[in-house]
Amino acid sequence: MSQSPLSQATDDRLSSMLFQGEEVEEELSVDGARIAVTTHRVLVFTPNGEGRRFDHEDRPNVLDASVETVGRDAYASWGAKSAVYGAVLLGGGVLLTASGVLERLDAATPSEGAPDAGLGQFMGILPDAFGMFATGCLVGGGVLLVAAAALAAVYVSSRSKELVIERAGRDPMRVPLRNDDGEQVARRLRTALGTASKPSND
Numbered sequence: 400m401s402q403s404p405l406s407q408a409t410d411d412r413l414s415s416m417l418f419q420g421e422e423v424e425e426e427l428s429v430d431g432a433r434i435a436v437t438t439h440r441v442l443v444f445t446p447n448g449e450g451r452r453f454d455h456e457d458r459p460n461v462l463d464a465s466v467e468t469v470g471r472d473a474y475a476s477w478g479a480k481s482a483v484y485g486a487v488l489l490g491g492g493v494l495l496t497a498s499g500v501l502e503r504l505d506a507a508t509p510s511e512g513a514p515d516a517g518l519g520q521f522m523g524i525l526p527d528a529f530g531m532f533a534t535g536c537l538v539g540g541g542v543l544l545v546a547a548a549a550l551a552a553v554y555v556s557s558r559s560k561e562l563v564i565e566r567a568g569r570d571p572m573r574v575p576l577r578n579d580d581g582e583q584v585a586r587r588l589r590t591a592l593g594t595a596s597k598p599s600n601d
Contacts, residue, residue, distance in 0.1 A: 416442065416453065425591040429562065429584050432574045436591040441564060443572045454572045462565040464588035466581040470558035478550030481543045489540025495533040564588065 417423070418439060425436040432445040442455045562574040562581050 416444075416455075425587065427584050427587060429580065430575065430577045434562075434564075434574065434584070434588065436588065441572075441588075441592070443564065443574060445574060456564075456566045456569070456572065458592065460567045460569075461592055462567055464562065464564045464585040464592070466560055466576065466585050467563050468558055468560050470554050474550050474554035474557060478547045478554060481550060482547035485540045485543030485547055487540070488536045488543065492533045492536030492540060495529065495536065 414423075417437065421437050421439050423435050423437050427434045431447045432443065434444075435442040436458075438458075440455045440457055441461050442453070444453050446452055560576040560581055562576055562584055564572040564574075566572065
C-alpha cells in the first residue's frame with residue numbers, strides 16, 4: 400500500500416473525474432487500485448479489474464469499509480451436496496452388504512423343481528439384483544465423496560480477500576487484495592469517513 404497524491408500521480412485519469420470544487424482528502428493505492436475520499440464522494444479506480452474500472456458513491460451513502468474473504472460459493476454448495484449424497488449411498492451399500500440380506504435372499508431361493516416356476520425365477524433374480532444395487536451404491540458413494548473432496552479443494556483455492564466498501568441501497572464496491580495490508584487500508588478509509596469499524600470475515 401502507498402499514498403500518492405493525485406497531483407503527483409502519473410495516471411491522472413482519476414483526477415479528471417473530480418467535480419469542480421471537489422477536493423481529495425485521502426488517497427490510497429492498493430494492489431493496482433486507487434481509492435480516493437474527497438469532500439463529496441468515495442472514488443474507486445481499478446484499471447486492471449475484471450468488472451467496472453471506475454465506481455463512486457456520495458459520502459453520506461458510504462457505510463463502512465472492511466476486508467472479507469470470499470470464494471466461489473457454487474463449489475462449496477456442490478461439494479456439500481456431493482458429500483451428503485455420497486455418504487448416504489456409501490452407507491446404504493455398506494449396510495446392505497454387512498446386514499446379511501443378500502445371503503438370506505440367496506438361501507431363500509426355491510429349488511428349480513418347485514411348483515411355482517415364476518416365483519422361483521423371481522426369487523432367483525433378487526440376490527443378483529440386490530447385489531448389483533449394493534455395488535452401485537458403494538461405487539457411486541465413493542465417486543461422489545471423491546468429487547466432494549475435489550470441489551472442496553477448488554473452493555479453498557478460489558478463496559481470496561477483498562476490500563469491501565459498503566454503501567446504502569446498492570451493492571458494495573469491491574477491490575481484490577493480494578497483499579496483507581487490506582486491514583490497514585480499511586481502517587484508514589473508516590477514519591477518513593468517520594464510520595464505525597467492523598470485524599473482517601474469514
